[in-house]
Amino acid sequence: MIAALAALLLGGRVWAHGGGAPQLTNEPAGPYTISAWTNPDPPAVGALHLTVGVALADTGEALTEPQVEVIAFPPDGAAPQRVAATHEGALTPYFYEADLLFSAPGAWRIQIEARGVEGEGNAAFMLTVREATPNYLLWGAVGLGLVVALWLGWILFGQPASKDEKTRMG
Amino acid sequence: MNPLLQILFTWEFRPEVLILPLIFAALYLRGWLRVREMSMNQGATRWKTTVLPDGRIVRGARRDFLSGWRPVAYYSGLLLLLFALLSGLDAFSSMLFVVHMIQHLLLMMAVPVLIWLGEPYPFIVWGLPKRWRMGVSRLMASPSSFRRLLVRITAPGLVLFYLVAALWVWHDGEVYSLALRYAWVHDLEHLSFFTTGLLFWWHVTAAAPRLHRRMSYLKRAVYAIAPAPFNMVLGVAITFSEEPWYDYYVGVPRVWGVSVHDDQVYGGVLMWLVGTMMFLMAVFVLIAQYLRLEEQKAPLHHARWAKKERLIAPGLEKRVDSSLRSPKS
Numbered sequence: 001m002i003a004a005l006a007a008l009l010l011g012g013r014v015w016a017h018g019g020g021a022p023q024l025t026n027e028p029a030g031p032y033t034i035s036a037w038t039n040p041d042p043p044a045v046g047a048l049h050l051t052v053g054v055a056l057a058d059t060g061e062a063l064t065e066p067q068v069e070v071i072a073f074p075p076d077g078a079a080p081q082r083v084a085a086t087h088e089g090a091l092t093p094y095f096y097e098a099d100l101l102f103s104a105p106g107a108w109r110i111q112i113e114a115r116g117v118e119g120e121g122n123a124a125f126m127l128t129v130r131e132a133t134p135n136y137l138l139w140g141a142v143g144l145g146l147v148v149a150l151w152l153g154w155i156l157f158g159q160p161a162s163k164d165e166k167t168r169m170g
Numbered sequence: 171m172n173p174l175l176q177i178l179f180t181w182e183f184r185p186e187v188l189i190l191p192l193i194f195a196a197l198y199l200r201g202w203l204r205v206r207e208m209s210m211n212q213g214a215t216r217w218k219t220t221v222l223p224d225g226r227i228v229r230g231a232r233r234d235f236l237s238g239w240r241p242v243a244y245y246s247g248l249l250l251l252l253f254a255l256l257s258g259l260d261a262f263s264s265m266l267f268v269v270h271m272i273q274h275l276l277l278m279m280a281v282p283v284l285i286w287l288g289e290p291y292p293f294i295v296w297g298l299p300k301r302w303r304m305g306v307s308r309l310m311a312s313p314s315s316f317r318r319l320l321v322r323i324t325a326p327g328l329v330l331f332y333l334v335a336a337l338w339v340w341h342d343g344e345v346y347s348l349a350l351r352y353a354w355v356h357d358l359e360h361l362s363f364f365t366t367g368l369l370f371w372w373h374v375t376a377a378a379p380r381l382h383r384r385m386s387y388l389k390r391a392v393y394a395i396a397p398a399p400f401n402m403v404l405g406v407a408i409t410f411s412e413e414p415w416y417d418y419y420v421g422v423p424r425v426w427g428v429s430v431h432d433d434q435v436y437g438g439v440l441m442w443l444v445g446t447m448m449f450l451m452a453v454f455v456l457i458a459q460y461l462r463l464e465e466q467k468a469p470l471h472h473a474r475w476a477k478k479e480r481l482i483a484p485g486l487e488k489r490v491d492s493s494l495r496s497p498k499s
Contacts, residue, residue, distance in 0.1 A: 021351055025421035035421045041351060055423035062265075062423030091261035092180065094425055137354070152309070152316065 020051060023110070023125045030121020032066065032114050033057050044132040045102050052085050052096040054114050062094040066116030070098045075106030085112070102129045173262075173426045177269070180258030187255050191248045198244055198290055201297030206236055235289070244288020251281045255360075264350070265422050268436040275440065277360060278337075278367035279448045285368070286377040310379055321381045326393060329369040334400045336366045341404055343415045350418040370397070374452055387460035394452040401449070405442025409435055 020039030027034050035053040050070055054063045068085040085098035102108060111124040253259060254276040263270035295306050309316050339345055340359050349359040374394045376384060385393065414420050414430050424430070 022418070022421055025417075033423075035423065039353070053421075053423040060424045060429075061427070062425050091182070092176075092258075092265060092425075094265060094423055 020049065023127065024112070024123055026055070026060070027123040028057060028121070029112070029114055029123040031057055031118040032063070032116075032121050033060070034112050034114060034121075034123040036110075036112060036125065038127065043102065043127055043129045045105055045129060046132050048100045048102060050085065050098045050100060050110070051090075052098070052112055053094065054096065056118065063116065064093050066114045066118075068096045069113045070100065071111045071113070072100050072102075073109040073111070074104060075108060076104065105129050105131050177258035177262055180261050182256050182261070184256060188252070191252060194290070194294060195245065195248055197294045197297035198241070198288070199297070201293035201295065202236075202241055204296050205293060209236060240288045243284045244290055247281050247284030247288065250276055250284060254281065262425075265425050266428060267416060267419050267433045268428075268440060271437040271440045274363055275444060275448070278363045279371075279445065281364070282367040282371040283375065283452075286371050286375040289377055291378040317381065324369055324372075324381065326373045326382065326385070329366070329373060330393070330396055333366045333370045333397050336362045337397070337401060338404060341408070343417070346416050347418055350416075374456075387456050387463065391453045391456040391460070394456060395449050398446050398449040401445045402442055405438050405440075405445060407438075409438030409442055411438075
């Protein structure tokens with residue numbers, strides 16, 4: 001029962017670690033270094049969450065003041081998508097978070113710009129976006145969970161209780 | 171801002187994490203009050219007689235079953251669990267390895283011990299509605315396939331293997347990076363730490379439900395110290411490694427002036443010393459319990475002593491006296 005509590009408790013946790021697939025690791029960007037992580041991995045058509053960390057190039061110390069903007073260039077050369085990355089929704093004040101929407105599969109160029117009192121800089125990476133597909137792992141886990149729940153339910157409630165059992169359990 | 175204050179004052183509101191501890195806290199309270207009431211109603215004085223989960227009244231044998239410290243331990247465990255999952259500890263574990271280690275130690279060692287000290291099983295069962303209570307008793311009854319499966323997969327030796335495997339596998343650089351890359355792997359990591367911790371400390375504390383043959387205090391002390399060498403070796407290896415074990419932390423902006431190397435050293439030392447200390451503390455408590463039990467044992471009447479005991483135990487002179495007297499008489 002306690003193990004079931006653990007499974008339910010932690011299984012229900014949402015991803016909120018400012019993590020994901022690393023795309024940039026301490027990439028020099030003017031006076032700063034920029035790190036970036038994307039989620040989900042691999043990226044698919046639809047929403048993508050981007051976490052950005054900005055540090056001072058000299059010391060590596062995390063910064064919270066610079067303004068950060070993310071620009072996503074579509075593969076077909078259409079107008080880029082500009083999104084401000086902010087601390088809103090970030091677990092710690094040291095991460096910047098942004099949500100992008102990929103409308104088409106292909107190679108997208110993601111550019112991150114940071115501006116602050118130290119100056120400004122940018123860093124970029126390429127992201128291959130694939131067609132959206134169903135999450136088979138998730139559906140498999142849900143199916144397995146249902147089978148286990150039905151089995152437990154059958155043992156719990158599917159058999160009539162004996163007279164002795166009824167008396168003993170109040 | 172002070173790092174400690176940042177950890178203490180950064181909280182997240184996640185209903186999906188809160189809901190189960192709240193339900194179990196309420197069931198525990200209801201069950202505890204109910205069992206206490208039954209103990210009182212059946213003419214029992216509070217501390218000398220008690221009603222066991224199966225309805226039997228036991229006099230004297232389990233005097234501390236309804237002690238106030240049990241709910242205190244249980245609720246402290248639940249609060250610590252929420253602290254590990256919802257406080258700044260969870261948030262900053264993405265920035266510092268040492269904070270992540272504190273979170274893992276809490277999930278694997280502190281929270282399970284506190285939860286089991288509260289003897290949650292009988293109280294939660296008594297806190298359930300009657301139909302559910304009967305269902306759970308059927309689930310845990312000897313002939314049920316669920317119980318048979320549970321007994322097999324939670325044998326003490328296997329549980330020890332799970333714990334050590336969880337400790338070693340999840341701290342491998344590649345696997346750890348996977349956990350920080352994929353949400354579900356990270357959840358699985360926390361889940362396996364918590365579950366293996368619960369199973370291990372269940373055997374050490376001998377809390378209900380008791381599905382396996384009960385180990386003596388001394389056997390439990392040996393069992394409790396068994397994972398310590400594995401924990402120590404891993405902690406030492408992390409502490410003295412010159413290279414960073416976890417690439418993820420190399421890419422994270424540094425906070426509170428802690429370098430990647432120092433962070434790794436602090437995390438390794440924490441695992442090595444604090445982790446090992448937790449196992450040792452359990453050993454000391456179990457040995458103390460064993461000695462207390464030995465002290466409480468009433469001495470056997472000298473008529474029932476074995477031949478060897480007659481030679482070495484107190485009362486020797488009485489035997490000598492009587493044997494000296496008998497030939498003369």
